[in-house]
Amino acid sequence: MIKSFRAKNFRCFEELDLSDLRRLNIIVGKNAAGKTALLEAIRLALGATPSVAVSLNQYRGVTFFPNPLKEQFESQWNSFFFKFDVERTISTECEDTEGHKASLRIFFAKEKAFTPMIPQQQPQTTLLPTIIPVCFDRVGFSGQSTKLYASVHQQGQGLNLEPGPELGQATEFFASSWFLNPAQNAQWFSQLSLENREQELIDAVKSEFGSLINDLSVLAPTPYGSSVYATVPFLSNKIPLSLVSAGINRFFTVLAGILFRRSGVVLVDEIENGFYFDRLPAFWTTILRLASQYDTQVFASTHSMECLRGLLPLLQDHHADEVTLLRIERQNGSSGVTSIKGEFFEAALEQNFEIR
Amino acid sequence: MPFVVVCEGYGDVCFVAELLEHRKIEVCNVGCPTQKHFGDGKDAIPAYLKALATDKKGLKGVLIVVDADNTPGTLFESMVQALNAATFPAPDQPFAIENKEIRVGVFLVPRKNENGTLDNLLLESVFKKHPEARECIEKFVDCTKTSKTWKPNQQAKMKLSALVAAYCEGNPWSSLAWVWSTKGNPIPIDSDCFADLADFLVAFCG
Numbered sequence: 001m002i003k004s005f006r007a008k009n010f011r012c013f014e015e016l017d018l019s020d021l022r023r024l025n026i027i028v029g030k031n032a033a034g035k036t037a038l039l040e041a042i043r044l045a046l047g048a049t050p051s052v053a054v055s056l057n058q059y060r061g062v063t064f065f066p067n068p069l070k071e072q073f074e075s076q077w078n079s080f081f082f083k084f085d086v087e088r089t090i091s092t093e094c095e096d097t098e099g100h101k102a103s104l105r106i107f108f109a110k111e112k113a114f115t116p117m118i119p120q121q122q123p124q125t126t127l128l129p130t131i132i133p134v135c136f137d138r139v140g141f142s143g144q145s146t147k148l149y150a151s152v153h154q155q156g157q158g159l160n161l162e163p164g165p166e167l168g169q170a171t172e173f174f175a176s177s178w179f180l181n182p183a184q185n186a187q188w189f190s191q192l193s194l195e196n197r198e199q200e201l202i203d204a205v206k207s208e209f210g211s212l213i214n215d216l217s218v219l220a221p222t223p224y225g226s227s228v229y230a231t232v233p234f235l236s237n238k239i240p241l242s243l244v245s246a247g248i249n250r251f252f253t254v255l256a257g258i259l260f261r262r263s264g265v266v267l268v269d270e271i272e273n274g275f276y277f278d279r280l281p282a283f284w285t286t287i288l289r290l291a292s293q294y295d296t297q298v299f300a301s302t303h304s305m306e307c308l309r310g311l312l313p314l315l316q317d318h319h320a321d322e323v324t325l326l327r328i329e330r331q332n333g334s335s336g337v338t339s340i341k342g343e344f345f346e347a348a349l350e351q352n353f354e355i356r
Numbered sequence: 357m358p359f360v361v362v363c364e365g366y367g368d369v370c371f372v373a374e375l376l377e378h379r380k381i382e383v384c385n386v387g388c389p390t391q392k393h394f395g396d397g398k399d400a401i402p403a404y405l406k407a408l409a410t411d412k413k414g415l416k417g418v419l420i421v422v423d424a425d426n427t428p429g430t431l432f433e434s435m436v437q438a439l440n441a442a443t444f445p446a447p448d449q450p451f452a453i454e455n456k457e458i459r460v461g462v463f464l465v466p467r468k469n470e471n472g473t474l475d476n477l478l479l480e481s482v483f484k485k486h487p488e489a490r491e492c493i494e495k496f497v498d499c500t501k502t503s504k505t506w507k508p509n510q511q512a513k514m515k516l517s518a519l520v521a522a523y524c525e526g527n528p529w530s531s532l533a534w535v536w537s538t539k540g541n542p543i544p545i546d547s548d549c550f551a552d553l554a555d556f557l558v559a560f561c562g
Contacts, residue, residue: 325410340410344442347406351390355410 001297002169002265007045007084011037012335020339022324024288026308027301028356029328034335035301036060036176039267042299043173044080045092046265048104048138050150050161055274059175067158070129073090074124076159077134077150080106080305083333094169102167109135109149114245116152141168167224170264172257176273176301178248180242186218186226188256193218197259203285204255208247208279216241218250228252247274253281255290263295271300273309280310288314305356308349315346324356357385358416359459359561361402364388364397364423368474372421372557374536378545379554387401400424403433405442417459418444419560421553424464425509435462453560459561461525467552475512478532481520489519489542502542538546 001023007016012034015255027035040056043148046052056066057076065072078084090106133151138148148162194196202216219238220226228249230240241275242249250273257266275283291298302308315323325336340348340355348355361376361384369386376384387408401420408418420435425428425561432450439446445456453461464478483490493515497503502514510533521528526539534548535541 146557327410329413338411344406344410346405348410350401351404351407353410 001095001294002042002094003097003168004095005042005045005093007041008293009085009088009090010041010044010092011035011080011082011353012019012330012333013041014082014334016041016335016337018337018339020324020341021297023291023297023322024284024343025297025299025324025326026311027299027326027328028303028308029301029335030330030356033328033330034145034337035116036269037298037330037335038326038337039269039301041092042094042265043171045094045104045157045167046169046171047166048102048136049148049164049166050134051134052166052330053077053106053136054151054159054161056173056175061176061177064226065159068152070131073131073152073159076106077106094141094167095168096141101139102141102169102273103139104167105135105137107135109138112151114151114153114154116154118155118157125209132183136164138164138167154298155344162175170261172264172266174254174266174268176269178269179252180246182227182240183225185228185241185253185256186220186262188215188339189218189228190226192256192259199292201255201259204290205248205252208251208282208286210237212244213241221267247276247279250274255286258287258296258298260292261296265297265299266291266301268297268298270302272302272304275307277306280307281313284311284314285332290320292322303356308355312349315342315349320346327355357383358414359384360408360415360417361386361419361421361422361557362388362401362408365403365441368397368421368537370533371457371474372553374545375550375554376557376561377448379558380562381557384557396429398434402438403442405444407411409442409444412458414472414538415458419459419461419463419561420467423461423509424466424471425473426471428464428471431464432462449532451556453556459560463553463556465553468551472508473512475509475516477549478543479512479516479519481549482516482542484547484549485544486519486523486542489522493519529536 002021005018007013027038029035044052078086080090081088084110091102093103095101110132115130115132116316131152133149136148146164151160153160189198192201204211212232214233215231217229218226220227228241230241230243230244231238241252255270287298323342323355325345326339328335361372362446363372363386369388372386376492381543395543421477425431436446439460445460447454447460447462449466450462465474466472494516520530520535523542524540526532530538535543
């Protein structure tokens with residue numbers, strides 16, 4: 001589990017220092033305060049590959065250029081830097097509860113600048129503008145140091161994202177724009193089933209939605225791929241879980257992520273989407289129970305007071321030490337985070353204080 | 357608002373707010389705990405202070421105004437503990453204004469070297485304005501035999517409620533929260549009885 005996290009020059013954070021992270025970390029703040037950026041910072045710090053960075057861009061709707069020109073290549077990376085200042089170096093550092101550290105530095109590697117050439121009829125070639133690759137300089141939790149580069153191919157044909165392993169913490173990021181992926185759910189469920197762990201997931205869903213779900217299974221009845229199917233009361237046939245309820249499907253996906261990313265980190269932007277308010281206390285209880293059981297750490301953002309209030313029974317039930325509230329505010333163009341301990345978070349909810 | 361006065365209950369909040377308005381102090385919020393999960397208003401003050409501590413941005417001072425009751429020393433110590441538990445500094449003694457990283461103070465009602473409650477203080481002000489009311493209400497206490505069994509604090513509360521009902525033609529049901537805008541209100545906010553608290557508020561928010 002990550003105990004502390006630091007970042008510099010990433011998106012709206014010139015400097016970020018979180019020192020007392022818990023099993024369940026709730027992120028609040030106004031629009032454009034930096035909630036999503038914080039989740040992205042953690043995702044990028046733990047992934048630390050050019051591909052992870054590109055995937056974050058895609059969640060944000062940044063145009064992807066598979067065959068970028070110089071400006072298009074740079075536009076893929078500029079927005080990661082504080083105030084779009086590419087002269088800076090982005091840095092992150094995570095420390096786990098055992099004192100192991102992983103770090104990442106991202107910068108434009110000027111010493112690696114090169115000019116791609118498009119070969120045409122010999123001896124002529126077309127010179128393209130000079131490209132400065134982006135370096136991902138990483139040190140994993142094991143202490144191993146590696147560098148990966150994002151660039152374009154030498155002959156100017158296509159983006160070149162050097163592949164590499166993530167830094168050792170299994171991570172899942174559900175961006176606010178994430179869409180339910182039936183094939184991924186089916187894959188996770190199947191993997192859990194292979195390990196005889198799927199019943200935990202089925203029981204968790206049934207405990208919340210027992211009147212709607214009798215059982216879950218993965219089926220592939222069509223050539224288009226497999227899905228999680230639900231056995232429901234009052235219907236003779238099983239139906240895809242997504243047809244029962246988008247909210248239940250989302251609940252399933254988040255829980256599956258927690259089980260599947262065992263000993264890792266699950267990041268969820270706008271976690272409240274799709275849940276009826278009276279389900280929220282049980283929803284949080286299940287999330288914390290499974291996260292504790294599978295040693296998964298959860299970071300979740302929300303705008304919803306109902307969602308936060310749903311945490312109160314959990315906080316009052318001796319779990320305040322497992323929860324922290326991270327409130328993000330933007331001042332003078334830079335975002336800062338205030339960490340609020342679980343017992344203070346609990347008091348603010350009890351006393352009806354505005355804490356979002 | 358840079359300053360916050362923390363009271364025990366909503367009636368107390370309305371009184372302090374009225375006093376602040378009378379003294380033209382405009383830099384101060386007044387609040388009290390919700391009592392949903394707590395028995396007495398004082399019991400919830402530690403939780404209220406912790407809630408207050410979740411957003412210290414712009415906060416310059418926290419003043420606690422509570423009843424001294426019969427154990428002012430113990431009460432003060434419990435407020436010091438509550439302030440410290442909520443990561444606020446605490447004063448060394450009641451009625452002192454401590455300027456640490458933020459300003460803090462604890463005022464025990466009715467005033468220095470006196471046990472009692474806000475009800476005692478308000479009652480004192482009513483008797484001062486309406487001396488004739490004292491004999492009437494004591495007779496009422498005798499008639500209803502409350503003096504023999506009720507605790508002094510409860511007696512004070514009963515006397516005050518009865519007097520408010522008797523004077524407030526506009527709304528005999530009026531509570532301490534509403535009395536200030538009710539026709540016939542017998543509690544004079546400009547009473548000398550409130551001078552110690554009012555002066556302390558002025559000094560604290562100055």
